[in-house]
Amino acid sequence: xxxxxxxxxxxxxxxxxxxxxxxxxxxxxxxxxxxxxxxxxxxxxxxxxxxxxxxxxxxxxxxxxxxxxxxxxxxxxxxxxxxxxxxxxxxxxxxxxxxxxxxxxxxxxxxxxxxxxxxxxxxxxxxxxxxxxxxxxxxxxxxxxxxxxxxxxxxxxxxxxxxxxxxxxxxxxxxxxxxxxxxxxxxxxxxxxxxxxxxxxxxxxxxxxxxxxxxxxxxxxxxxxxxxxxxxxxxxxxxxxxxxxxxxxxxxxxxxxxxxxxxxxxxxxxxxxxxxxxxxxxxxxxxxxxxxxxxxxxxxxxxxxxxxxxxxxxxxxxxxxxxxxxxxxxxxxxxxxxxxxxxxxxxxxxxxxxxxxxxxxxxxxxxxxxxxxxxxxxxxxxxxxxxxxxxxxxxxxxxxxxxxxxxxxxxxxxxxxxxxxxxxxxxxxxxxxxxxxxxxxxxxxxxxxxxxxxxxxxxxxxxxxxxxxxxxxxxxxxxxxxxxxxxxxxxxxxxxxxxxxxxxxxxxxxxxxxxxxxxxxxxxxxxxxxxxxxxxxxxxxxxxxxxxxxxxxxxxxxxxxxxxxxxxxxxxxxxxxxxxxxxxxxxxxxxxxxxxxxxxxxxxxxxxxxxxxxxxxxxxxxxxxxxxxxxxxxxxxxxxxxxxxxxxxxxxxxxxxxxxxxxxxxxxxxxxxxxxxxxxxxxxxxxxxxx
Numbered sequence: 001x002x003x004x005x006x007x008x009x010x011x012x013x014x015x016x017x018x019x020x021x022x023x024x025x026x027x028x029x030x031x032x033x034x035x036x037x038x039x040x041x042x043x044x045x046x047x048x049x050x051x052x053x054x055x056x057x058x059x060x061x062x063x064x065x066x067x068x069x070x071x072x073x074x075x076x077x078x079x080x081x082x083x084x085x086x087x088x089x090x091x092x093x094x095x096x097x098x099x100x101x102x103x104x105x106x107x108x109x110x111x112x113x114x115x116x117x118x119x120x121x122x123x124x125x126x127x128x129x130x131x132x133x134x135x136x137x138x139x140x141x142x143x144x145x146x147x148x149x150x151x152x153x154x155x156x157x158x159x160x161x162x163x164x165x166x167x168x169x170x171x172x173x174x175x176x177x178x179x180x181x182x183x184x185x186x187x188x189x190x191x192x193x194x195x196x197x198x199x200x201x202x203x204x205x206x207x208x209x210x211x212x213x214x215x216x217x218x219x220x221x222x223x224x225x226x227x228x229x230x231x232x233x234x235x236x237x238x239x240x241x242x243x244x245x246x247x248x249x250x251x252x253x254x255x256x257x258x259x260x261x262x263x264x265x266x267x268x269x270x271x272x273x274x275x276x277x278x279x280x281x282x283x284x285x286x287x288x289x290x291x292x293x294x295x296x297x298x299x300x301x302x303x304x305x306x307x308x309x310x311x312x313x314x315x316x317x318x319x320x321x322x323x324x325x326x327x328x329x330x331x332x333x334x335x336x337x338x339x340x341x342x343x344x345x346x347x348x349x350x351x352x353x354x355x356x357x358x359x360x361x362x363x364x365x366x367x368x369x370x371x372x373x374x375x376x377x378x379x380x381x382x383x384x385x386x387x388x389x390x391x392x393x394x395x396x397x398x399x400x401x402x403x404x405x406x407x408x409x410x411x412x413x414x415x416x417x418x419x420x421x422x423x424x425x426x427x428x429x430x431x432x433x434x435x436x437x438x439x440x441x442x443x444x445x446x447x448x449x450x451x452x453x454x455x456x457x458x459x460x461x462x463x464x465x466x467x468x469x470x471x472x473x474x475x476x477x478x479x480x481x482x483x484x485x486x487x488x489x490x491x492x493x494x495x496x497x498x499x500x501x502x503x504x505x506x507x508x509x510x511x512x513x514x515x516x517x518x519x520x521x522x523x524x525x526x527x528x529x530x531x532x533x534x535x536x537x538x539x540x541x542x543x544x545x546x547x548x549x550x551x552x553x554x555x556x557x558x559x560x561x562x563x564x565x566x567x568x569x570x571x572x573x574x575x576x577x578x579x580x581x582x583x584x585x586x587x588x589x590x591x592x593x594x595x596x597x598x599x600x601x602x603x604x605x606x607x608x609x610x611x612x613x614x615x616x617x618x619x620x621x622x623x624x625x626x627x628x629x630x631x632x633x634x635x636x637x638x639x640x641x642x643x644x645x646x647x648x649x650x651x652x653x654x655x656x657x658x659x660x661x662x663x664x665x666x667x668x669x670x671x672x673x674x675x676x677x678x679x680x681x682x683x684x685x686x687x688x689x690x691x
Contacts, residue, residue: 001204002046006086008200014212015169019197022088027073031065031087038090041068043075043082048201051120053077058090093198096186097153098122099167101135101174103181103205103496105576105606110135110174110500112167114149118186137500140171155189162195178208178497207469208495233272233280235287238635240265242365243294245284247272247301249574250548250603253631254672255300255358260633261671262362264371267294269634273492281314289324295369296327298361302550303335304519304533305414312340312354316347324351327368331361334553335533394593397568399486401526404459406484407432408451408475409466410442414490418466418531419443425528430458455482462486464520464529469493472516473502476579480511488529489515489579499577506579513579519549519571532569540565541596542679543589543623545582545612547574547603551630555601555675562676564683567595574603582612590619597624597682599675600666604631604654613664624682626675627666629658 003011009019023033024044033039043055050056055077059065065087072082098115113132117125131152133145143164150163174182181203188198210216234249238256242264246252249271256266268291272280288297301311315330328351332340337356344354355361366373405422409415410432419429420443429445431454438449448454451463463484467475472491479487494516506513514521520530525539532549536557542564546552549571556569570585572578582600589595598616602609609627616622632654658668667682669675 001206003202003204004044004046004084005042005200006044006084008202009086009197011173011202011212012170012197012200015173017166017169017197018195019200020088020091022086024084024086027069027082027085029069031059031062031069031085033087033089035089037061037065039065040088040090041065041072042086042088043072043077044084044086045077045080045082047078047080049120050077055082091188091196091198092191093186093188093196094191094193095189096198097189098125098130098185099170099187100181100183100185101170101179102183103179103500103576108500108503108577110137110497112141112145112149112171114153116153118188122185135171137175137497137504140175141167156193158193159189159195166195175497177211178205178495179203180205180496205495205497207493208498233270233284235271235284236269237293238266238268240267241293241295241369243267243270243288243291243297245270245272245281245288245297245299246550247306248548248550250546250551250601250630251300251302251554253548253603253634254551254554255298257630257633258358258362258671259298259365261374262366262371263374264362264365264369265633267291278310278314278317281311282318285315285318289322289326294326296329296365297324298365299328299330300358300361301331301340302333302553303337303340304549304553305335305531307336308332308334308340309336309343310340312343315352316343316349319349319352320347323349326351327365328352329361329364329368330354331358332356333557334536395588395591396594397523397588397592399462399521399523399527399529399568401426401523402428403461403486403527403529404428404430405527405529406430406451406454406458406460406463406479407445407466408434408463408479409468410434410445410447411437411440412466415466416442418464418490419445421531421534422464422528425534427527427529431460451478451482451484455484460484462488462529464488465491465515467491469495473498476502476513477505480506480509480513483509484511486529487511487513487579488518488520489513489573490518490520490531491515492517492575494575496576499575503577503579512584514570515573515575515578517575518573518578519552521568521570522566523568524566530571532571536560537569538565540567541594541683542566543592543595543598544569544601545585545598546571546601547608548601548630549574551601554672555599555628558672558676559599559679562680564676564679567592572608576606582608583615586612586615586619590616590621590623595623597626597679599626599679600628602627602629604629604634604657609657609666610660610664613661613666617665622665624679624685625664625666626669626678626682627661628669628672628675629654629661 006024012019038060041057043050057068059068096118098118100113102111104111111132112135116129146164146167183201184197186198188196242259244255244266246255252271259266341354407419411434432445432447433451435449437447440447463479465475469491472494519532522528522532524537538560667678
C-alpha cells in the first residue's frame with residue numbers, strides 16, 4: 001500500500017523530519033493557505049511521476065490557484081482522477097538531492113541510497129552520483145555508514161549532524177513499521193543551508209499492521225487501493241473482457257495467460273489466497289459481478305486445502321441471492337471437485353456452468369462471449385536427448401519415510417487438520433508444540449510448550465509451522481535454535497522485513513527453511529510435510545520445484561495422468577524472500593540418483609529460475625530441465641498475488657527471461673499440457689544413461 005505525499009509528510013512530521021508546511025483540500029474547493037503566495041499545488045495520488053504528468057503546478061495569485069485546482073480536478077494523472085491537492089509555499093532551493101530506504105528484492109537486502117541529484121529527472125542521473133549502504137535488518141545502519149552516505153553527497157560539514165539525525169529518525173520509522181520504501185525525492189538544501197524533505201513517498205507492507213497511532217489513523221482513512229487486499233485477496237483491474245477468480249497466484253496467472261492466448265484477455269486478476277473462505281469468495285463474486293467491463297466470469301479452483309464442495313456451496317448461496325446477469329463458468333478440480341460440480345448442477349442457477357477442465361471452460365467461454373476460437377496453439381518443440389550420468393557419490397534425498405516431524409501450532413484448526421492428513425499419508429508426526437498447551441495430546445501426538453522440550457524427548461528431523469504470521473518469525477528462530485534440519489513454513493502474510501531478519505539471524509546455522517507462504521514438500525510414497533492433496537502424487541523420477549501451490553497441483557495431476565511419477569515436490573514459497581531458493585535445493589536433486597528430470601514452475605519477476613539453470617550447467621550431473629513461467633501476459637509493475645510475482649521496471653522482459661532460460665538449458669513449455677510431453681521425451685533420452 002502506497003501513501004500519497006500528504007499522508008507521507010504527515011508521518012514524517014510526526015517523526016521530527018523537516019518538511020514544508022502544507023494544507024490538504026479538495027481540488028474543487030476555493031484554495032486557502034496560512035502562508036503567502038506563490039504556492040505550489042500538488043495532486044495527491046499514491047503515484048510517482050506526478051510532476052512530469054502536470055500534477056505539480058505553481059500559482060502566483062489566488063485566481064491562478066483556483067484555476068489550477070479546477071484543471072487538476074478535471075484531469076487524469078497516469079489514468080487516475082485527482083480529487084485532493086496539497087498546497088505548499090513556493091520555496092527557494094539551493095540544491096536537490098536523493099535519499100531512500102528500501103527493501104530490495106533482487107539483492108535480498110535492505111538498502112540506504114543517496115544521490116547527488118534529485119527531482120523529476122532522478123532516473124537519468126549518472127550512476128556514479130548514487131551511493132548505497134546495506135542495512136542490517138536487525139542492527140540498522142552503523143554510524144560510519146551514515147557518514148559515508150553524507151560525505152558522498154559532498155555537503156558542508158555543518159550539515160553532518162542534521163543529516164545523521166534525519167537518517168536515524170527515518171531509519172527508525174522504516175524498521176519499526178516494517179516499511180517497503182521511504183523515499184525523499186528531492187531532499188532539498190534550502191538557501192539558508194537546511195535540510196528539507198521537499199517530496200516524500202512511503203510504501204507499507206500490506207502484511208504489517210501499523211504500529212503507531214498516527215499511521216493507524218491515516219491508513220484507516222485512505223481509500224482502498226487497487227492491488228490492496230480485499231479480505232485477504234489480491235485484486236487488480238486489467239483491460240480485458242473476462243473476469244478471473246482463482247485460488248492461488250500461480251493458478252490465477254496461468255489462467256490469465258491461457259485466456260490471453262485464446263483471444264479473451266482478462267478484465268482483472270483476482271487471487272482468493274490459500275484459504276478462499278466464504279467471506280472472501282462472497283466479496284470476490286460481488287466485485288466481479290459489478291464490473292461493467294467483464295463480459296463473463298471464469299472461476300478456476302483447484303482444491304488443496306480448499307474443498308470444492310464448500311466453494312460450490314458458497315457460490316450457490318451468493319448467486320441465489322442475486323442471480324447473475326452475465327455468464328459464469330466454474331472449473332473445479334482436486335479436493336471434493338466431483339461433489340462440488342454435482343451441487344452446482346443440482347442448483348440449476350441461470351448463467352452458471354460447472355466443468356472439470358480448463359479445455360471445457362475455454363470452449364464454453366468462446367461460445368458464451370461469441371469469441372472465435374483461435375488457430376491451434378503452438379506446441380513446445382520436443383527436445384533432443386540429454387545425456388546424464390550419476391554423481392560420483394550418489395546420495396538419496398534427505399527426507400524419507402523415516403523422517404520424524406514436529407508440528408508447531410498443532411492445536412490450531414489448520415494444525416490439527418493437516419496433522420491428521422499427514423498421518424493418513426504415513427508421515428511420522430512424533431510431537432507438537434503450542435505454548436501453554438504442554439501436556440495435552442492431539443491425534444495421539446504429545447504436545448509441548450516449547451520446541452526445546454519436544455527435542456529433548458524426541459528425535460526431530462523436520463518441523464512444519466502452522467503459526468500466525470506475527471508469531472511465525474520467532475517460531476522459525478526457535479526451531480533453528482534447536483538445530484532442526486528442515487523447517488517447513490506454511491504461514492503466509494509474513495512482512496518482508498521480518499523474513500529478512502530471520503534470514504540474517506539463521507545464515508550459516510545449517511538448517512534448511514522451506515517457505516514461507518508455501519505448500520511444503522512431499523516425497524511420494526514416503527512422507528508428506530505440507531498441505532498438498534496427496535491423491536494426485538505418485539512415486540517416480542521427476543523432481544518438481546515450484547513457486548506456487550495450486551500451479552503445482554495442476555502440473556502434478558498432468559504428470560501423474562501421463563504415468564510420470566515424482567521423486568520429490570517442493571513448493572519454495574511465493575514471497576520475495578524465502579528460506580531456500582531453487583538453486584539452494586538443486587545440489588540435493590543432483591546428488592539423488594533417483595531424480596532423472598526437474599520440472600520448474602516459475603513466475604514472472606526475479607531471477608530464481610535463471611539461478612537454478614546456471615547451477616545445473618556447472619553440475620556434475622546436468623539434469624534435464626523443463627520450465628514453465630506463469631504470468632507472461634501480466635502488465636509490468638503489477639504485484640499479482642505473490643509479492644514475488646511482480647515484473648518490476650528493472651526486471652528483464654518476459655521474452656528476455658525465456659531467452660535466458662533457454663540459454664541455460666531449459667526446455668520451456670508454452671502450455672501446461674506440454675509439460676508431461678516434454679518431460680517424457682527428456683526422460684526417454686536420459687534413461688539409457690542411468691545405471
